Amino acid sequence: MFPMTACDLSVKVRQKHIIGPINLTINEGGITVLMGPNGAGKTTLIKALHGIIRLANGQVTFATPAKTAQEQQSFVFQSPIMLRRSVLENLAYPLMINGQDKQSAMERARTWATKIGLSAHMDRPAPFLSGGEKQKIALARALITSPKLLFLDEPTASLDGAATVEIEALLSEAQSTGTTIIMSTHNIGQARRMANRVLFMKDGQIDAHSAANAFFDTPPTEAAQKFIAGDIVV
Amino acid sequence: MNDLWNGIQQAISLTLTLDADLVEISLRSLRVTLSALFVSCLIALPLAAILAVRRFKYRRLIISTLNALMGLPPVVVGLIVYILLSRSGPFGVLGLLFTTHAMVIAQVIIITPLITSIAHQSLRELWSEYHDLLISMNTSKWQRIKTLLWDGRRALMTASLAGFGRAIGEVGAIMIVGGNIDHATRVLTTAISLETSKGDFALALALGFVLITLALAVNFTTHWLGRTEREGRW
Ligand SMILES: Nc1ncnc2c1ncn2[C@@H]1O[C@H](COP(=O)(O)OP(=O)(O)OP(=O)(O)O)[C@@H](O)[C@H]1O
Numbered sequence: 355m356f357p358m359t360a361c362d363l364s365v366k367v368r369q370k371h372i373i374g375p376i377n378l379t380i381n382e383g384g385i386t387v388l389m390g391p392n393g394a395g396k397t398t399l400i401k402a403l404h405g406i407i408r409l410a411n412g413q414v415t416f417a418t419p420a421k422t423a424q425e426q427q428s429f430v431f432q433s434p435i436m437l438r439r440s441v442l443e444n445l446a447y448p449l450m451i452n453g454q455d456k457q458s459a460m461e462r463a464r465t466w467a468t469k470i471g472l473s474a475h476m477d478r479p480a481p482f483l484s485g486g487e488k489q490k491i492a493l494a495r496a497l498i499t500s501p502k503l504l505f506l507d508e509p510t511a512s513l514d515g516a517a518t519v520e521i522e523a524l525l526s527e528a529q530s531t532g533t534t535i536i537m538s539t540h541n542i543g544q545a546r547r548m549a550n551r552v553l554f555m556k557d558g559q560i561d562a563h564s565a566a567n568a569f570f571d572t573p574p575t576e577a578a579q580k581f582i583a584g585d586i587v588v
Numbered sequence: 589m590n591d592l593w594n595g596i597q598q599a600i601s602l603t604l605t606l607d608a609d610l611v612e613i614s615l616r617s618l619r620v621t622l623s624a625l626f627v628s629c630l631i632a633l634p635l636a637a638i639l640a641v642r643r644f645k646y647r648r649l650i651i652s653t654l655n656a657l658m659g660l661p662p663v664v665v666g667l668i669v670y671i672l673l674s675r676s677g678p679f680g681v682l683g684l685l686f687t688t689h690a691m692v693i694a695q696v697i698i699i700t701p702l703i704t705s706i707a708h709q710s711l712r713e714l715w716s717e718y719h720d721l722l723i724s725m726n727t728s729k730w731q732r733i734k735t736l737l738w739d740g741r742r743a744l745m746t747a748s749l750a751g752f753g754r755a756i757g758e759v760g761a762i763m764i765v766g767g768n769i770d771h772a773t774r775v776l777t778t779a780i781s782l783e784t785s786k787g788d789f790a791l792a793l794a795l796g797f798v799l800i801t802l803a804l805a806v807n808f809t810t811h812w813l814g815r816t817e818r819e820g821r822w
């Protein structure tokens with residue numbers, strides 16, 4: 355499926371230019387962390403790469419046909435979207451969408467519910483759980499199909515330290531079992547812990563794209579340098 | 589005043605002794621209205637889901653037509669159905685006029701727009717909640733509709749109950765197309781209207797009790813459904 359290539363990609367909303375033109379290649383494996391100030395276009399970019407918003411220009415291509423590639427991606431939204439169903443049914447949903455029979459889907463959902471520490475809440479309606487629990491469900495639901503590519507939009511933005519650690523552990527495990535990850539975050543510590551590569555965005559453009567070590571040791575651009583130093587980038 | 593008091597006493601005794609006429613009329617009312625409700629739901633609920641999920645050419649036209657139909661006075665619906673079913677009308681050969689079938693048809697026409705409209709409103713809300721997730725998961729159109737109908741089932745039940753309430757209490761249309769024939773097309777509302785004009789308050793009041801009880805049951809169930817939804821007990 356890899357490399358994923360974005361070619362001259364740009365997005366407009368009602369004639370207003372949001373991001374682009376962006377040229378980008380993502381190879382298999384590892385975690386790419388997307389950083390940048392509010393409104394830089396991080397959310398827009400990963401949604402565009404995932405193919406859930408209309409491109410004004412350019413395209414995103416994979417080594418496999420678009421349909422196959424689409425089936426092997428998952429997306430975790432910034433505020434978790436819970437189906438009005440039980441925790442277990444939320445987890446089983448993507449498997450059943452892919453045609454798996456109910457019994458084996460529920461079996462697998464049970465395994466995941468235990469894995470994310472929600473075995474006691476399996477039958478509770480998911481929309482009524484806490485923000486951290488919902489985020490874990492959203493992540494487990496994204497991982498349950500063993501996607502080749504996983505997008506996450508600020509997955510720990512509203513979580514406390516303990517929940518953040520849990521999410522990061524799940525991501526590391528997914529990464530080590532063959533899921534390529536692209537995530538946005540505002541948490542520089544998290545980026546340092548998780549990133550293999552960093553994509554730094556500013557004003558709808560990619561300002562820097564480099565290996566994580568290099569990015570943090572010698573920030574390649576002035577804006578990136580200020581951002582890491584905690585200065586405000588405008 | 590004495591008449592009225594006597595009427596109430598007799599009505600109570602009619603109700604408690606399960607008077608044959610009272611039971612017959614009540615059951616017929618239920619049969620007609622539940623049949624109409626069944627047919628209406630078959631049309632209204634899938635239509636509401638399709639209107640919520642799909643963006644097709646005549647969508648706006650259908651929605652405005654439904655809104656217009658909702659404002660149609662039931663008596664006029666009765667008149668139109670009467671003309672269509674009368675011997676010289678286009679469907680006269682079917683011989684449906686003055687049967688319970690004609691009453692079912694009239695009720696279907698009255699409540700389908702109402703149920704569709706209420707159901708569409710809540711499914712549209714649900715769809716805006718689910719939209720990104722279901723798009724991201726590559727669901728087919730049919731899977732989206734199925735998911736909305738299932739997860740919105742409480743709201744759909746509420747919409748159906750509103751339809752039931754409207755149909756069971758309606759008098760103008762079914763009086764015209766059913767003819768209020770004793771032991772054939774006489775139902776709660778038409779019977780009350782007749783008995784009252786005859787001055788026989790006993791049966792009229794007893795029938796009224798039944799009607800009120802049904803209305804209260806509908807209200808109570810609607811309220812209860814809303815509560816279970818809000819409190820997440822399901
Ligand atoms: N649907 C939309 N309509 C109008 N403007 C939009 C829309 N979506 C995004 N934008 C604008 O595009 C820019 C980029 O938005 P985006 O959400 O991608 O930024 P972000 O980097 O994810 O920001 P944050 O860090 O706050 O999440 C913002 O200025 C935003 O206002």
Ligand SMILES: [Mg+2]
Nearest residue numbers: 396397398507
């Ligand atoms: Mg964002």
